[in-house]
Amino acid sequence: MSIEAINEQLLRAIGLGVALIDRTDFSFHFYDDTFEEWFGKPEDEAGLSGVFTELDLDELHAGLNKNGRYTAETRFKNKRRTMVIAVDFTPTMEGGREIAVLVCQNITRIRELESMIDSYSMMVERNNREIKREKEQVEKLLLNIMPRSVYEEFKTFGVVTPQLYDPVSVLMLDFVGFADMVASSDPSVTVTELNDIYSAFDRIGEQFGCERIKTIGDAYITVAGFPDPTPDHSKSAANAAIRFIRYLERRNMSHPNQWRCRIGLATGAVVGSVVGIQKYVYDIFGPAVNLASRLQEFSEPMQISVQHEMAQNLRDQFDMENLGTKHIRGFSEQQVWHLLDSTKIASRAG
Amino acid sequence: MSEQTLFEKYGGFSKVSKVVLAFYDTLLDSDDIGPFFDDIDMSRMVDHQTKFIASLLGDPASYTDNQSKQLHSHLDIENSHFDELKEVLSDTLESHGFGATDVEAVLQEFESRRQLIVG
Numbered sequence: 001m002s003i004e005a006i007n008e009q010l011l012r013a014i015g016l017g018v019a020l021i022d023r024t025d026f027s028f029h030f031y032d033d034t035f036e037e038w039f040g041k042p043e044d045e046a047g048l049s050g051v052f053t054e055l056d057l058d059e060l061h062a063g064l065n066k067n068g069r070y071t072a073e074t075r076f077k078n079k080r081r082t083m084v085i086a087v088d089f090t091p092t093m094e095g096g097r098e099i100a101v102l103v104c105q106n107i108t109r110i111r112e113l114e115s116m117i118d119s120y121s122m123m124v125e126r127n128n129r130e131i132k133r134e135k136e137q138v139e140k141l142l143l144n145i146m147p148r149s150v151y152e153e154f155k156t157f158g159v160v161t162p163q164l165y166d167p168v169s170v171l172m173l174d175f176v177g178f179a180d181m182v183a184s185s186d187p188s189v190t191v192t193e194l195n196d197i198y199s200a201f202d203r204i205g206e207q208f209g210c211e212r213i214k215t216i217g218d219a220y221i222t223v224a225g226f227p228d229p230t231p232d233h234s235k236s237a238a239n240a241a242i243r244f245i246r247y248l249e250r251r252n253m254s255h256p257n258q259w260r261c262r263i264g265l266a267t268g269a270v271v272g273s274v275v276g277i278q279k280y281v282y283d284i285f286g287p288a289v290n291l292a293s294r295l296q297e298f299s300e301p302m303q304i305s306v307q308h309e310m311a312q313n314l315r316d317q318f319d320m321e322n323l324g325t326k327h328i329r330g331f332s333e334q335q336v337w338h339l340l341d342s343t344k345i346a347s348r349a350g
Numbered sequence: 351m352s353e354q355t356l357f358e359k360y361g362g363f364s365k366v367s368k369v370v371l372a373f374y375d376t377l378l379d380s381d382d383i384g385p386f387f388d389d390i391d392m393s394r395m396v397d398h399q400t401k402f403i404a405s406l407l408g409d410p411a412s413y414t415d416n417q418s419k420q421l422h423s424h425l426d427i428e429n430s431h432f433d434e435l436k437e438v439l440s441d442t443l444e445s446h447g448f449g450a451t452d453v454e455a456v457l458q459e460f461e462s463r464r465q466l467i468v469g
Contacts, residue, residue, distance in 0.1 A: 080385070081378045082392035109371075115396035116370060120363055123404060 017104030084111040146282035147227040166269035168225040169237035172292035176301045178218035208240045234313040264295030267310040304339040311337035355408035419466040
């Protein structure tokens with residue numbers, strides 16, 4: 001077998017379409033079977049542009065002169081399938097004539113695969129965005145029931161070790177006659193209003209650095225100096241307590257339902273932890289929590305009762321009234337104070 | 351733990367991509383269904399088949415019922431076309447090593463969309 005014959009067989013075997021083009025008039029000198037199979041038999045007078053209607057001959061010419069090569073991509077329909085063929089021209093000389101070798105490669109499958117990868121990656125990206133959004137929602141939910149630092153610990157280790165926070169100030173609030181309100185008026189209205197009020201409390205508390213721990217029915221518990229310690233936690237809690245009452249007073253002026261609360265404030269240590277496995281809640285425990293709850297009982301509606309030690313911290317900035325020594329259930333006898341709203345005292349005096 | 355989808359069971363995208371291409375080839379060659387795709391751009395067609403197979407295999411869900419309905423509303427698709435496609439789908443899955451019960455499950459998924467596609 002001659003070298004030429006071997007070459008020809010080789011060319012057939014690799015599935016390329018090959019043609020030789022005259023560079024002066026772009027007529028065909030030669031084309032192989034594969035080329036003919038893809039593009040049909042070229043018509044003599046039409047030459048290259050008869051086969052590749054979209055090919056820019058000037059650009060081809062320039063490309064061959066400048067870069068010594070020209071590549072393009074052409075598409076056509078074979079039955080209803082879009083075929084994509086990469087065409088590659090290389091200039092050469094043959095018997096004193098300038099010709100171009102045209103090599104055509106079927107890249108249909110590559111383009112189809114690319115389309116599929118595009119399609120799939122778009123699906124995956126959209127899914128990822130959805131998953132991310134869901135994750136953020138879950139995170140938001142969890143951050144509503146526990147402080148961020150605790151959440152980070154929970155996320156990393158799957159458990160939360162109980163932590164001691166000392167000292168902090170606990171504010172315990174509950175509503176006077178809430179049970180009657182629920183019984184006498186439409187319960188859903190009452191609960192909706194309660195929700196509004198709690199949301200307002202959350203905003204006020206946030207301004208003064210208080211972290212709401214939980215609500216149990218009509219009881220609202222928030223803590224200052226927690227989870228990050230602050231030196232003025234007692235003042236934060238006192239400020240929040242005064243604003244809670246001011247908020248309710250203003251609200252009561254324009255609403256038929258009158259909401260009146262009692263507040264207890266106590267300073268001390270608390271332990272914070274996630275309780276439960278499936279239905280976990282974040283909660284705090286400790287004497288400060290219990291004491292705040294007991295002190296509440298010394299408040300008349302819209303009054304704030306304060307533990308003695310805490311009152312000592314507040315006296316230089318707040319108006320306090322001493323109720324004298326009281327017996328507190330579960331605690332030793334100690335002095336109890338009322339925290340007064342100084343703006344009201346000023347207006348009463350004036 | 352969520353249940354494994356067929357998409358995951360049969361090797362994810364690397365395997366499913368082969369199913370999609372085989373399905374695409376058969377569809378184009380078919381003289382019954384092929385004409386529906388005569389004027390469809392290749393990348394759109396591939397996109398469509400990818401989403402179609404992926405959604406039948408349960409991951410990642412891509413076409414809502416409403417979308418499926420809208421995409422086919424302008425075509426005169428008859429029950430015979432739907433049956434033919436079902437056949438193609440069944441053959442393609444079988445030749446790619448899908449178990450009989452899984453093929454059946456996919457075909458049922460497909461069948462449940464008949465009302466959206468035909469007519």
